[in-house]
Amino acid sequence: MKERMLNGKPCLTFEKELAEERQHQQRLQFKFNNLDPDDFKGRIALLKEMLGGTGERVWMERPIYFDYGKNTYVGEGFYANTGVTILDGAKVTIGDNVFLAPYVGIYTAGHPVHPHPRNLGIEYNFPVTIGDNVWVGAQTVINPGVTIGSNVVIGSGSVVTKDIPDNVVAVGNPCRVIRKITEEDRNYYFRDMEIDKELYDYAETGVDIENNFGSQGE
Template sequence: MPELTEKEKMLAGRLYFSNDPVLKRDREIALIKTQAYHGTSPELFEARLGILQDLLGSCPTDAEIVSPFHCDYGYNLHIGHHFYANTNCVFLDCAEIRIGNHVFLGPNVQIYTALHPLDPELRKQGLENALPVVIEDDVWIGGGAIINAGITIGHGTTIGSGSVVTRDIPPNVVAVGNPCTVLRQLKPD
């Protein structure tokens, strides 16, 4: 059986060398595309949409991401219909980030899939791994919230501004704080 590439290790959630030349080039391509997006006037909707659809793993025609934003690779970011991300959002998409329909992100929301080893010797070697993030349908995430690697946020949930989500959040709740905890249950639709 052939040895996995660093990219294959990354996508499998295994330790991988983040400065692998292929991964570095993929990040450069994502940066070039995001800079093109940021440099395209907002009234040129079709051109901006084309850049997003070329950059992201999946992007419907009714998605809106306000400039600027950042992603590591783009191809691991999948967004649903009627998605809206306000300015300065960060998507560290070393693993898949799957965002459902009717999801709204406030400004400065950060979604991290990247993890670094606790062992400093492994960190010195440039090794890291990544775990996917899932944000289900009808979620609102307030400005400045941080969503950590491996997290699932259930449908219909609201995450308060400035929250740091360190564990899964169930559906149809309001959750706030650092660490983010459920404040109250919402009625299902």
Template sequence: MTEMEKAAAGLLYDANHDPSVLQLRDAAKEKLFAFQQIGAHQRAEREVILRGLLGKLGRNPVFDGPFLCDYGFNIEIGDNFYTNVNLVILDAAKVRIGNNVFIAPNVGLYTSGHPLDAERRNQGLEFALPISIGDNVWIGAGVQVLPGVSIGAGSVVAAGAIVTKDVPAGVVSAGNPARVLRAITDKDRLAYA
């Protein structure tokens, strides 16, 4: 099993010493460097780079940038995606983002984690668990999403939340650790009518 196959299976893998893993990360960093150098008004040119980096990118993406990731090929993004500045996706495992997802500034989606015991951690071993974000989700500023979390369709994660567990569909979640505050209802829609 290669190190990336171990990562995809949720097993401990060598993230810091295996030449093939380092080569994949370096290739992504080169594409990201090119992306960051292109002006924000040159959206078509930026999109070409993103399509060459990401596993899937739907229609009408907006990346205000900067944007950083580990590998790129594990990231799948649906249509009408918007992210503000400073999105970081550590994608040693799959990150699936649905349609019509809005992400505020300074958000981190982290599939990677490290063993609690120092001996394994110091060997450069880590694990990765997938992250899934449903359609029509809004993630507020400064949110951190940890390995293995799913966020259900239509939910809102409030600014500053640290999401350690799954968030069901159609709710507002907030806090550290994030917890469900309430369901999103028709009353919310009518508040802005």
């Protein structure tokens, strides 16, 4: 059943091996969600144990939820805000410098439309891929089999049912591209409000990011 699940075939995930893997993940994320807030090293160590692969600069606010954890791979500079849920019966691949806002849901799992196979416990899992430099807005749902390109912003509350190309802003239910992201966007932080040069110069030194993102408590 595990092989079927990982290869996008219909499967029964209450099978013993899969149930034990989910239970092991539950134990790890219980520890993670209940760590002392000052135990930065413990939080990072648990993330590396829980997930299939991580960059060195990763951070997730609590609480978090994974089905398996080991089927999720995240790159450098990954940040997830509170309440993120990832159902990773299939592989979830997340690139570098990806930000997930609060209560984002990434779901590889689905069920048949007809109630008979669904009530028998049959489900399927299709992989989800997110490129580099992506910001996913709060309470967004990413459905099975979706690929989101690089340099993308997904507006809050979106339901992503189809692939999203590189270098765009997309929003809605279902999520649709509303415009391209251009070099001109580099100058603004919200609508027509400009980022001041002093802040840009300070931020581009990278000092605070390197000291505080993924290396807390050292």
